[in-house]
Amino acid sequence: MDESLKRGSDSECRTEFVKLLGSDEWDPSSFAFIIRDFEEVRIPRTTGRRVVMETSKMEESVARRLASAYGDQAYRVGRLAVQGFGRKILPSHSVMEAELVYCVHNEMAMTVLDFLARRTRLAYLDPKECLDALPQIVQLMGEQLSWTAERREAELDATTDFLKSISPPAE
Structure with a gap:
């Protein structure tokens, strides 16, 4: 910052107008589309030596959190969940x-x-x-x-x- 001031670059801060990743097409109701489009997530279950994919419904609370945390990128997370990464970490x-x-x-x-x-x-x-x-x-x-x-x-x-x-x- 000091160096830029020495150079005479004292323009207004533009950070306020820089969009974060996921904010371009984010909408407060996007969680509803996540629930609709990724209704069932796939969860691997091990039975003996076999891995079987089971399905589970995506909970509304999960969809809301995904939309809030990832914005318009939540769809990418949802796609991974239906591809077999739907299990909860904890x-x-x-x-x-x-x-x-x-x-x-x-x-x-x-x-x-x-x-x-x-x-x-x-x-x-x-x-x-x-x-x-x-x-x-x-x-x-x-x-x-x-x-x-x-x-x-x-x-x-x-x-x-x-x-x-x-x-x-x-x-």
Whole structure:
């Protein structure tokens, strides 16, 4: 900022008029179209050695949150949910695996901690449940980013340390 002032560039700030990703075609009622267009999401279930795809209805609360968080990009997340990433990351929260996949490929989420703490805030909302689900989260993110076993272990360790550091003390 100081350097630009020295150069005589004292134009008005334009940040107020810069649109964020997802805001171009966002509409407050877009959640209804998400529910309509992605009525059923696909969730993989393991039975023995087989993986079976089951379907589940997208809840209105999930569609509303997707529309609010991703704007007109929520359709991209919805498409991932119907392609097999419809399972919730944590059982008691509405964030889906589709969001992790979307954030990795479209928002440069490169670490588990980035996704859990910065993108979704799940780390702060429920650190205990995040710890419980951490191996599955590391597995999915590792698949998306082609992580080595060493990188997966490092992500598991770093995220575990962080989640334990913010967890309330055991009673």
